[in-house]
Amino acid sequence: MRVRLVDIAHARSGDKGDTANVGVIAMRSEWYPLLEQHLTRERVAAHFQGMITGAVERFELPNLDALNFLLHGALGGGGTLSLKTDAQGKVFSTALLRMVLDVPDEEARRLKLPGGGT
């Protein structure tokens, strides 16, 4: 089943220099393993291809049902140097939530995932 990340997780992002961070949080604790499994560093880097110039780092926080991603070279120089509307990376959070996950039907039913993704 296709599952929209925005239906199973929420997120907040911020900045440190030219790096944006995106913390993505499972809406229910039992959904957190899906994030660990599907939101790999490689997939997230591919998702943001063309939007960032540097590498992607991933950190796990199972205690908070959350992953933290650092997106390097995301902010056009960052801070006041940046000419971007989102110079402080405030909405990279929702850009990440545009991802769609492929979850086996049986697992999706067991986890009671909201369906209907395209």
Place this chain on the structure above:
Amino acid sequence: MSRVIRVAAGQGFWGDWLEAPRRQVEGGPIDYLMLDYLAEVTMSILQKQKERDPAMGYARDFVGAMESVFPAVADRGVRVIANAGGVNPPAAAAAVHGAARKHGVADRIRIGVVTGDDVLPRLDQLLARGHSLANMDTGEPLSAIRDRVLSANAYIGAGPIVEALREKANVVITGRSTDTALTMAPLLHEFEWKRDDWNRLAAGIVAGHIIECGAQCSGGNCLFNWRNIPDLADVGYPIVEAEADGTFHITKHPRTGGRISRHTVIEQLVYEMGNPREYITPDVIADFTSIQVEDAGPDRVRVFGITGKAPTDKLKVSIAYRAGFKAVGTLVYVWPDAIEKAQVADRVLRQRLDRLGLRFDEIHTEFLGATATHGALAGDGRDAPEVQLRVGVRSSDRAMVERFTREIAPLVLNGPPSVTGFAGGRPKTEEVVAYWPALIDKREITTQVEMFSP
């Protein structure tokens, strides 16, 4: 029940809601009011103000905030901790003292002033003695921008705030204290935690991180279930209720709007997070992977289990420097073919800039309403009813940026059609003040604490 200390957040940044401090002292019992005013570039703005007027250089909103809470501070024992001092804490103290006299409470306001974070006057001496103050992100030595430095301040920890509280200050004004120290210091003071009690200190830092952005942990800017967050017009700012063992609750005053839940608190915990195992502060390194968060009733969250370890022997230094000029011009293009028209206008504009011989360090185009913030992830914007073309330029040459600002308006009549939204006039050229993070040996920084006397 063990003793509880309540620290309330009243400002999350300079420019935050003016009503919040008063609402925090009037909405229910609190012991401390924490006001955070400083962001990375705030110090440079304040430094410019101080250059124009030596009595300036602090967050002036703070004086109004103090006036709104004088009754609580003077008569009910609430103590205020604020990093509103910016690059001139003594001037902030003088302004607050002046306001206290006007309100007839000066005899009951004892202001502790923390200084020593400002290293601008010592910069050349530090460089001469071999401190490179290299940029933490790029590794470049400070000498690359030394002649353009506007301000330089070390991030200082909870120590001097605790000292001021011990000396019975009921208003503590600091310069570049870390945001989290403003919350941790009163807990350290009240519970007499040892300076190497890393787990408890880390708990104080995490409490500080949760409330340092004000309502951003109590329903503001919260994506989770955002439609159902009650009454944001009356949003309650957060309060830490801490216990001696380092556990604490996050809550807000009764009958206020917003929401505090495990989800709203976790959203704030991940904000501006780096490596979660090493949240570095001058006092302790907190491990965010140890934090346990659970719902503990309506608008009430319990936080516990936090661990920490000894800090490094460095302090971070926040340096601001002049980095050229920039301007941003916008025009709105409307259906049909809104994005195509905006794209053509961008091409025309760039051709003209090129033919004028203008060269920029950077020129950046965005199409708001289509791809500005989410890029290609947002699709191609073909059906957008309107698109705002937004072009920004940056250059060390002010004249080039000025010339750019004259090239936007002509497009209204000599570029692609269906254009509007230019009533704001010519774009403004502004000076860029950029941020240079560096490290310095802790032993180079000595803070001072004084009780203000007029």
